[in-house]
Amino acid sequence: MQRTQIKKYRIGKPIPTDSVVVDVELEQGAIPYFHTDEPAKRLTFSLEKEDRVYGLGETIRGMNKRGWIYTSKNADDPVHTEDKRSLYASQNFILITSDKRSLGVYVDTPGVVTFDIGYTKLNELRIDFEDFDADLYFVEGESPLSIVSQFRHIIGRSYIPPRWAFGFGQSRWGYKNAEDVRRVADQYEKAGIPIDMIYMDIDYMERFKDFTVDEKAFPNFPSFVEEMRGRGIHLVPIIDAGVKIEDGYDVYEEGVKGDFFCKKENGENLVAAVWPGKVHFPDFLKDSAREWFGNKYKVLLDQGIDGFWNDMNEPAIFYTEDHLKEVFEKIEDYKGKNLDIWSFFEFKGLVGSIDNNEEDYRRFYHEYKGQKIRHDKVHNIFGYNMTRAAGEAFEKLSPDKRILMFSRSSFIGAHRYGGVWCGDNQSWWSHLLLNIQQMPALSMCGFLFSGADIGGFGANTTEDLVLRWTAFGIFTPLFRNHAALGTREQEMYQFPSKDVFKHLVELRYALVPYLYSEFMKAALEEKMLFKPLAFEYSDERSREIEDQLLLGDSIMIAPVYKQNTTGRMVYLPEDMKLVRFRAYDDYDEEVLTKGDHYVKADLNEVLVFIRKGGVLPLAKPADRTTGVKVENLNYLCYEAKPEDYKLYEDDGESRL
């Protein structure tokens, strides 16, 4: 542990989060670097003009977080616009850096924290607390990368998925039965587009009950799972946080009997409503409940399932029984009255704010580490502990084989048990850019196995957006096309350019040896997988590049994220070799000099830049990742030899 230059300070009496797994001695004395304003529950840091601030994991806006205000308060909000302050995650790690200094700060508290990074005052970083209780970790180091790696060391090793999870996955909310799923597989096979996974959204369940399968829609489920496995396809079902209240439903009955659900002040189980109708929430913070819920995944593991995605775990609440009652009572008051404008707005707000209502998060309690704690105080670690429930259980239920797991809601610590997807984005070009910008911040916080819904989840997409998004998605570990119920169908085979999609996905499969190697190095050596240019190049221009990424040690990528363009400006911090791919075996190469270039990239082309000394191994693609071999690789090099590349290899499924 002593290789770290980490200092830990404490304010107040923080509720532990278990996000840090290495013992760091507590320092006494005043908090360094920041000015502490106890009555205001605020820490202040003066930013110099040159300082850039990175981090916060999955959130809105650019890579350099300066100039906005972000609140860690996990939210089920499907409209990820620039004006928002919170998304589904709380990943409270930031890095302040300039030529003169670099400092990492981790704010460890499950409570609400606001990072005002030059919002109120351009040159001030304020960290505001709802409760002034937190462990603060200050990480010094000579470079951003060394700071991140020290930080990653104290939060423990990132989750490692099975190698097949690096394949392509198709998803859509609305596949209703086995026939729908078969059709997806058939169409991908017909189009010759590789695929490893088909995701099952809430409709596979019997009336949205966790750990059930609708018998009518999926008769003899285990044999269907086997049938799909026979075709080389993994089915990946969704699990929601709420457990349906229904007599005779074993999960509900066990939960009541075992005292595993979240309770109201009066000791009764909270009644909320989500997709299943009325539900109780498992108290994932309570050890016994976490263990119980985790073991439930066995029901599906036993039927041949080996991957899951955890949803609605902020938790999202459509309404609570108690709040709904109050709303109806208040509505009675309005009835028959001549509403003035203000009462009208009040009335409208009453009904309009029923879901994910602030008050509701104060209506229930957890039993956490032997204490009764109101939900809002630990809200941000709820989803984390759902994923932890699964992750801890998988170690016992599947001691030999890795299980695919990723979650919507997260907090640092959850990165040890699963990855994340970036929630309900929209089919907007701006969200393709957002996806690019989220990746390095996720790497900083340990969430290596991550990605966003390719093509966009909400709203109707367009073919060119799906193409461009796929051309970026082939580089993200989680590579999944997913869309919302009611939106335009966006499976690749829905579009005329099936061949282009085929070439893109084949290129992904050709990249699997590289992606898997770099991913594993990032996990095992506590490195970043995606890096902003400025983390490796010290020139001024690199600091302002917000739409290019370093991926692993060999390459830089520059995705096209604007509509109606046939190329883009690319900044090269040093000479690099451009490889313009039309297919894994059809590309041209050209050395470009340091500086700005307008680089052509049509809808069927992908730009990869090999760095000096970089080696990019390419495999022969296959229909499934299992067919992608590491023998006879084609090595693309720039001022390097194939032998210079350290390929990481293992069986892709044993636990490490």
Ligand code: MIG
């Ligand atoms: O209220 O399960 O983010 O991926 O398709 C919506 C249905 C619930 C939200 C997830 C999305 C999923 C959807 N879910």
